[in-house]
Amino acid sequence: MPPSVRVQNLGKQYTIGGTDSAYSTLRDALVEVTKAPLSRFKRNGASAKAEKIFWALRDITFDVEQGEILGVIGRNGAGKSTLLKVLSRITEPTTGRVELYGRVGSLLEVGTGFHPELTGRENIRLNGAILGMRRDEIEKKFDEIVAFAEIEKFLDTPVKRYSSGMYVRLAFAVAAHLESEILIVDEVLAVGDTQFQKKCLGKMGDVARDGRTVLVVSHNLGVVGALCTKAIYLADGMLRAEGPPDEIINCYLSETLENKVHDLERLRFSGMGKQVRFLDLSMANTENNVDYGEPLEFVLTIQSDADLQALTIGSTIFNMTGTSIGSLITREEFSIAAGEQLVLRLRVSNLPLAPGSYYCGFSIGSGGRLAVRSDLDALIGAPTFQVLPISTNDEDDPLINWHRGWGNIVFNETCLTVEKPHLDHANK
Amino acid sequence: MTANEHSLHERPFPDRALVVIQPSKSTTLDFAELWQYRELLYFLTWRDVKVRYKQTALGAAWAILQPLFMMGIFTLFFGRLAGFDTGGVPYPLFALAGLVPWTFFANAISMSGNSMVGSTHLISKVYFPRILIPAGAIAACLVDLGLSALVLAAALALYHVAPTTHLLMLPFLVLLTSTLAFGVGAWLSALNVKYRDVRFLLPFLIQLWFFASCVIVPSNALPAKWRGFIMLNPMTGVIEAYRSSLFGLPFHWASLGFATLVTIGVLIYSTYAFRRMEKHFADMI
Numbered sequence: 001m002p003p004s005v006r007v008q009n010l011g012k013q014y015t016i017g018g019t020d021s022a023y024s025t026l027r028d029a030l031v032e033v034t035k036a037p038l039s040r041f042k043r044n045g046a047s048a049k050a051e052k053i054f055w056a057l058r059d060i061t062f063d064v065e066q067g068e069i070l071g072v073i074g075r076n077g078a079g080k081s082t083l084l085k086v087l088s089r090i091t092e093p094t095t096g097r098v099e100l101y102g103r104v105g106s107l108l109e110v111g112t113g114f115h116p117e118l119t120g121r122e123n124i125r126l127n128g129a130i131l132g133m134r135r136d137e138i139e140k141k142f143d144e145i146v147a148f149a150e151i152e153k154f155l156d157t158p159v160k161r162y163s164s165g166m167y168v169r170l171a172f173a174v175a176a177h178l179e180s181e182i183l184i185v186d187e188v189l190a191v192g193d194t195q196f197q198k199k200c201l202g203k204m205g206d207v208a209r210d211g212r213t214v215l216v217v218s219h220n221l222g223v224v225g226a227l228c229t230k231a232i233y234l235a236d237g238m239l240r241a242e243g244p245p246d247e248i249i250n251c252y253l254s255e256t257l258e259n260k261v262h263d264l265e266r267l268r269f270s271g272m273g274k275q276v277r278f279l280d281l282s283m284a285n286t287e288n289n290v291d292y293g294e295p296l297e298f299v300l301t302i303q304s305d306a307d308l309q310a311l312t313i314g315s316t317i318f319n320m321t322g323t324s325i326g327s328l329i330t331r332e333e334f335s336i337a338a339g340e341q342l343v344l345r346l347r348v349s350n351l352p353l354a355p356g357s358y359y360c361g362f363s364i365g366s367g368g369r370l371a372v373r374s375d376l377d378a379l380i381g382a383p384t385f386q387v388l389p390i391s392t393n394d395e396d397d398p399l400i401n402w403h404r405g406w407g408n409i410v411f412n413e414t415c416l417t418v419e420k421p422h423l424d425h426a427n428k
Numbered sequence: 429m430t431a432n433e434h435s436l437h438e439r440p441f442p443d444r445a446l447v448v449i450q451p452s453k454s455t456t457l458d459f460a461e462l463w464q465y466r467e468l469l470y471f472l473t474w475r476d477v478k479v480r481y482k483q484t485a486l487g488a489a490w491a492i493l494q495p496l497f498m499m500g501i502f503t504l505f506f507g508r509l510a511g512f513d514t515g516g517v518p519y520p521l522f523a524l525a526g527l528v529p530w531t532f533f534a535n536a537i538s539m540s541g542n543s544m545v546g547s548t549h550l551i552s553k554v555y556f557p558r559i560l561i562p563a564g565a566i567a568a569c570l571v572d573l574g575l576s577a578l579v580l581a582a583a584l585a586l587y588h589v590a591p592t593t594h595l596l597m598l599p600f601l602v603l604l605t606s607t608l609a610f611g612v613g614a615w616l617s618a619l620n621v622k623y624r625d626v627r628f629l630l631p632f633l634i635q636l637w638f639f640a641s642c643v644i645v646p647s648n649a650l651p652a653k654w655r656g657f658i659m660l661n662p663m664t665g666v667i668e669a670y671r672s673s674l675f676g677l678p679f680h681w682a683s684l685g686f687a688t689l690v691t692i693g694v695l696i697y698s699t700y701a702f703r704r705m706e707k708h709f710a711d712m713i
Contacts (some may be wrong), residue, residue: 112549
């Protein structure tokens with residue numbers, strides 16, 4: 001199958017602090033010209049300006065085949081949004097070339113161009129036109145859009161009176177009915193209620209089955225894993241890895257773990273960690289891979305500047321959509337002396353976590369378990385671990401095909417009994 | 429990388445539209461693309477018209493009231509004060525005939541000049557030829573002009589001014605005014621993205637231009653030494669031509685021709701400047 005999107009050596013450069021990055025005032029420009037009339041010509045030379053140049057994207061090359069759903073993952077600032085902006089032609093690349101075969105529909109935001117004063121009906125037409133639909137195309141799909149958004153009753157109400165849920169549903173409905181060969185989507189699934197999100201995911205799957213191509217940027221690794229047929233991982237504006245989604249997600253997660261010490265500061269809540277702080281959060285499980293049912297073993301290194309007693313550890317586990325799965329506060333209390341460093345081992349057993357990726361949050365609290373506990377240090381985002389669908393118990397076979405829509409907990413101890421209705425009851 | 433190699437040989441989907449994205453140097457308008465997006469121009473115009481008078485008690489009546497109020501004010505001050513040579517036309521009618529096209533021109537410049545900055549959410553999220561934004565603003569003002577033209581027609585009937593063949597020039601004059609407004613507005617709108625000062629300068633510019641355009645005073649009332657200077661302003665010739673057309677007075681062809689040339693020049697420069705700045709809109713706005 002030939003590629004329908006071809007990206008070759010794509011690069012995008014921004015100048016930080018220069019006149020390009022922020023809008024300036026006429027006065028600034030005049031002052032600059034009068035102060036140094038020659039600076040305009042000097043700018044092209046390789047002077048001290050070099051440090052202000054920033055490559056948001058560098059040498060990106062990849063293909064997307066027809067019918068594929070490509071997931072783009074990476075941290076904040078890795079260049080994901082810039083890539084979508086270039087592919088959507090919102091901003092021009094500095095180097096390289098992109099070829100898009102077919103009509104391109106891009107959806108970088110839900111409800112682009114919606115006007116609050118206009119009614120739902122009017123906004124469907126306006127938004128459709130902005131997204132590049134022809135007028136007859138909009139009229140043809142009109143009823144379908146309204147039905148998909150479930151807003152029949154409010155069609156003639158200005159959208160400023162809509163609830164945010166209705167607004168998002170309508171906006172996505174318009175975009176989802178765009179008949180383009182290539183669809184570019186950014187993070188739109190982060191909004192709306194879960195039921196509608198599911199509907200949107202289904203719609204995007206349909207789009208790809210129709211032989212159209214989808215490019216989606218998401219922080220939600222679960223969505224990327226479930227929906228995409230291929231993924232690319234961007235880091236510092238460069239293409240770090242390209243391949244099957246599961247492999248790429250693993251690569252992303254393991255790299256996120258590598259520079260952990262450096263990261264703790266970023267993960268820490270502001271104002272926390274003054275007296276006592278986590279120095280390192282890691283896991284004793286090999287490569288942070290946990291077989292299903294295996295206990296989680298955390299190794300926490302903490303350091304204190306003060307003598308503290310009756311400390312406890314709190315922990316919350318999150319799934320990759322950011323939903324907390326559950327929490328604990330240790331029963332055991334511990335003390336630490338000023339200047340002391342402690343290594344704590346925390347073991348969590350019998351946790352029926354379904355196969356998937358998770359991350360943790362940790363806190364050090366004082367005040368005992370039952371009294372009012374206050375956090376002395378708190379951070380969210382590390383460590384990250386994976387539960388693998390490998391079980392020592394043969395009966396746990398649904399694990400192999402665990403669907404993300406089933407949630408994060410495997411209900412193990414279940415019991416089904418069969419009761420036959422009483423005969424005399426049935427005769428009546 | 430291997431997958432990329434066959435790009436040298438053939439196009440995979442010959443029946444599909446091909447979009448190529450690469451750094452461009454082009455500063456001319458892509459007319460084929462503009463034609464493709466013509467429906468968007470219609471919708472942007474329609475949106476501006478629909479939204480402009482929402483939540484106003486008088487609604488679209490404002491399009492009529494604006495020039496009427498101004499006519500009232502100027503008639504009060506100038507009508508009796510100085511005996512202008514208006515070619516036999518009653519002063520209120522004379523003023524209205526200037527004010528209707530002028531109000532259109534002023535609103536068009538102001539709306540289009542602020543249109544890009546007002547469309548930040550569109551520019552940073554979706555692609556389309558940006559020039560449609562100021563163009564839509566101008567088109568929406570044309571709808572207002574249509575409404576205020578009704579008032580003008582009523583006033584002409586009231587004063588028993590019979591239409592002459594000179595009225596045939598009217599469509600050309602409207603085209604000329606719109607084009608000039610578009611040229612100025614598009615350039616200002618692009619400049620506004622980079623220098624927000626434009627927003628504050630615009631009202632003064634329009635005010636100044638108003639007094640330099642002989643909207644409420646005939647150009648023959650000015651001292652002779654100023655007259656040549658004032659004719660450098662294309663709008664002077666255009667406003668006078670509107671009056672000639674409406675009242676059946678002789679046209680001043682030289683000044684109208686000059687205004688046309690200036691308009692074409694402004695249009696060419698402005699689209700060039702707009703295209704040059706367009707690439708950086710999304711990064712700057």
